[in-house]
Amino acid sequence: MAEISIQVNGRQQKHEAEPRTHLGDFIREKSRLTGTNLSCEHGVCGACTVLVDGRPVRSCITFAGACDGHEVTTVEGYDDDPIMSRLRTAFSEKHALQCGFCTPGMLATSRDIVLRLPDADEARVRIELSGNICRCTGYQGITAAILSVLQALRDQPDAQVDALRAAVVQNVQQDWNQNGFTTFDAVQEDVQAPAPVAAAAPAASGRADKGKGQAIQGGFDARFPADQVWAFMKDLPKVAGCLPGAMIESQEGATVQGKIAIKFGPMSAAFKGNAALEEDNERRAAVLRGEGVDSLSQSRARGDVSFQVNPDGPERSRVEVELVYSLQGPLAQFSRSGLVQDFVRRMIAEFGKNVNLRLEKPLAEGEEPVVAEFNPVKMFFSILWDRFKGLFRRA
């Protein structure tokens, strides 16, 4: 606990709060000003927007401690604000109010538009409002309300509003790229050749058994005959031992319980769950169906890993791998499909390397595989190193 002192709507508020308390909770729970609404709590919906030192900010991703000694204005504190009094009237005249949940945040943003952008047209108003979501779809009325206030101020300037506008630094209008383009002889920079990108396509229906999924194809070469690789690949504990970050906790027939830890930049998650293996000995193919939950972020993942071992001559084989996955919850927000593709492609490469290693040097009886955390950076350097070696091979 720490003592945090914030001037809210002109009154000093001094409260004990935990460092993890965000400004939105501080205002609602400590100052008992419940006009500010919280919804997504990760900066996307704009419902919690309040003014800090006169500027709109998201109170859900701004921590109260960071506002110690600063001024905050909430929807309860606009009584004497000359812009807000106009907006209040305009919002009710233009039917900009429905359930009112988004309204406190909408007003904070609307005030900012009126203040900073006296000449905004409808397109600009809509762009500026795009960070505030209205679940009642009141956008038409809200836009009309702001435009009407802007117009009224243009028709009949208001000294009080002008004074407020003069106090904020206006956007300095600039002309960019004024003159024509003159061709010239540029120096070409050196950059590395691109690494190949894994193919990705939406999963064909019927492949993932529930819900939509993304499919990622990959594969690796094994330096062993297909039958030997297949025998290895259908042994669940062995396969898991080659998957970076994976650990099996118990096994019952073809079903295992376990977890897989992944680290993605600053983010980390440990999915706990189960997986079952369905084999097709004839085709040397199998599907590993798994699902799990990251207990801390409550992200859920499910995925089917299909693989098939094909002979590539008598002594070598190729393992084709396809992952169809779906991700829900917090982690899904940071996993735009391209990133996951890259991540999975590296994971498959690492997995292939480990399978080869284990086939070459099987673990001794009783020896536990070392569970390595999946580390994209280390892998990145190994890719760089491969490329570097490739340069010399070509030369």
Next chain:
Amino acid sequence: MKAAKFEYEQAQSLQQIQDAYGSDPSALRLMGGSQSLGPMLNLRLVRPGRVLDVSAVPELRQVTAIKGHVRIGAAVTHAQIEDGIYELLRGHMMQKVAGRIAYRGVRNRGTLGGSLAHADPAADWVLTCVALGARINVRGTQGSRTVPMSEFMLAAYTTVLEAGEFIESVDVPEVSGSARWGYYKFTRKVGEFADASCACYFDPATRTARVVIGAMEGAPRSLPELAVKVAAQGAAVLEGDTIEAALQPYLAQRDEAHQVLFRTVVERSLKQALGVKG
């Protein structure tokens, strides 16, 4: 959701940042505007024990002139750059790009250093700083070093910063009368991270030409051959399939929709630089 427990301190000087790292630098996480860290904390995707807010450190909030470059402190916010409050950045590519990042409520707090350190592949500053050939001035318990932006970001959310190191400032070329540039990003909704983006920068005075695409799997990708061709041929490069050919190695395995998006962002970004309408 609410963040897991952490300790919070505010630094007032560069020295305090360095001291805070102490003997176990990996236990400390810096906070700029908390506009990326905040969501990750609330979602419990990161759970640091200690957080050090660096956004009020005066040295990190300065913008100064350094021999042909503008040195921007890491804690300068997107909105400050957008508003042109620093004379040295008025009319600069940085000013135009700043206004396109997220929403004003986010821009009021988000910082240049935080955005680069977060290293989202689709982030606007990440792409712009590669196109500008920016230099990242890094400071740490072991001393200072300068890293070209083209080498700063290693992979998604991953940079060369070691535990105990932080971004002190970023050097970008000063506003130059001869420079031309373009910036275009596709988003489903204004203020979102890009689905496809391209930045280009040309300056005959320094014989510089860069065309860079962003929102890839990892760091932005430079297209140096295309850039040189644009410099030499001007608008003629928009005819034929030069752009297509330059993008091919990066996009061959992407689906068709992405290929079209990327071709379009490159075209539109180049058109801005070339002064071609449309």
